Amino acid sequence: MRKPLVAGNWKMHTNSSQAQALASSVVSKISSVMDVEVVLCPPFVWLERVASLVRGTGILVGAQDTFWEDWGAYTGEISPLQLSEMCSYVIVGHSERRHIIGETDEIVARKARAVSRAGMVPILAVGELEQEYKEGISKEIVSNQLSAVLSDGWNHEIVIAYEPVWAIGTGLAASALYAQDMAAFIREQLGSYGLNQENVRILYGGSVNRGNFREFIGQKDIDGALVGGASLKAEEFAELVMMASPAMVD
Ligand code: PGA
Numbered sequence: 001m002r003k004p005l006v007a008g009n010w011k012m013h014t015n016s017s018q019a020q021a022l023a024s025s026v027v028s029k030i031s032s033v034m035d036v037e038v039v040l041c042p043p044f045v046w047l048e049r050v051a052s053l054v055r056g057t058g059i060l061v062g063a064q065d066t067f068w069e070d071w072g073a074y075t076g077e078i079s080p081l082q083l084s085e086m087c088s089y090v091i092v093g094h095s096e097r098r099h100i101i102g103e104t105d106e107i108v109a110r111k112a113r114a115v116s117r118a119g120m121v122p123i124l125a126v127g128e129l130e131q132e133y134k135e136g137i138s139k140e141i142v143s144n145q146l147s148a149v150l151s152d153g154w155n156h157e158i159v160i161a162y163e164p165v166w167a168i169g170t171g172l173a174a175s176a177l178y179a180q181d182m183a184a185f186i187r188e189q190l191g192s193y194g195l196n197q198e199n200v201r202i203l204y205g206g207s208v209n210r211g212n213f214r215e216f217i218g219q220k221d222i223d224g225a226l227v228g229g230a231s232l233k234a235e236e237f238a239e240l241v242m243m244a245s246p247a248m249v250d
Contacts, residue, residue, distance in 0.1 A: 002201050004217065004244040005124060005159060005224035007039040008231025009091060009205075016171070019046035023053045025234035029055040036224075036244045039089050039123075040231075046080055051086035062089030062123065065097060068110035070118070080118035090115040093145065094125045094176060095165045105148030111148045116156040123159045123226065124149055125205070126186070129188025130166035138164070139185050146186065150193040158195075158203045160186055161226040169228060176215035176222075179204045183221035209237045217244050 014022060019042050030038060041062040042050045051061045067077035083090060092115060093108035108124070115122040126145040130139040142162070149158075162182050167174050176183075183202045191197040205226035206218045216222050224244055230236045240246055 001037065002199065002223045003037050004246065005037040005039065005201050005203060006237075006241050007041060007091075007161075007203065007224070007226050007242050008085055008237055009064060009087065009094070009226055009228050010040070010042045010231060011064065011096070011151070012043060012230060013232055014042065014046065016046060018051070019043070020049060020053065022234055023050045026237060027054055027057050027059060029234060029238035030241045031059065033245055034058065035246050035249050036241050038241055041089070047083070047086055058205070061086055062091060063087045063183060064091050064094065065091070066090050066106070066111055066115060068114040070114070080085075080114045080120065084118040084120050087120055087160070089121050089123050093149075095127055095163060095168060099129070099165065105145060107243045108145070109149045110151075110204040110219065112158070116158075121157045121159060123160040123161050123203070125163050127163040127206070129167075133164060133166055138182065142182065142186060142209055145190050146193075150190070150195070154193060154195060158200060160190070160200065161205045162186060162202060163205035163226060171207050173207040173209075173212050173216075174204070176212075176219055179216055180219035180221055183219065187221050187224060208234050208240065210243075213240050213243050238242065 039060045039062045063083045066080045073152045092111040112122040126142045128141040132141050187197045201223040203224045203226045204222050208225045208227045209230045
């Protein structure tokens with residue numbers, strides 16, 4: 001049985017007092033939910049503060065990115081070993097990094113390996129662009145993104161976030177059936193790389209909100225969500241966590 005996971009990707013939002021208020025509010029609303037793994041991914045500069053606010057509550061902290069080397073002369077970068085002092089998860093390959101910053105599959109793969117080496121779990125984001133969706137090549141794109149990370153062999157924990165790029169931040173989520181079809185495809189692919197596919201959690205991401213999440217979490221191969229916009233509202237984020245709780249779904 002895979003434990004549902006709901007991760008909030010705050011992106012480059014919140015100043016210090018907003019970050020503190022948001023984390024405190026999330027803690028007060030959901031610290032009693034034990035059957036869902038909840039991960040807050042604030043900007044790097046607030047990681048330590050958020051980590052200390054959630055300590056002891058069961059809520060975990062994740063980073064939105066990392067560098068792939070452990071130490072060295074890499075001005076401006078953040079080491080996975082530095083992150084591992086406060087983070088359990090790191091998002092790698094988010095579409096904003098792939099398509100705005102220009103990260104390649106090779107870079108994403110290096111980052112994923114660095115995260116594992118540092119003892120954390122990568123949340124590997126994959127997903128097709130709108131044009132690729134229209135061309136009907138979504139599975140090919142996602143399969144290449146998975147292959148870049150997994151084809152050299154992978155025997156650590158990993159979480160996959162399927163996020164069609166056209167659904168991110170647009171208010172136009174994918175249909176739950178489409179997301180389920182892609183998640184089932186991803187699960188099958190994981191098996192072909194020798195992973196124990198039934199144990200790997202697959203999240204959906206892209207305009208998840210309180211109005212649509214119940215449908216996504218009700219799908220057989222969807223184990224939670226990577227949430228952007230709705231994770232900035234403590235009340236709505238808490239509702240999503242409740243919806244993911246097996247106790248609530250049954
Ligand atoms: P969104 O972002 O929920 O605002 O669409 C999701 C993400 O980028 O992970």
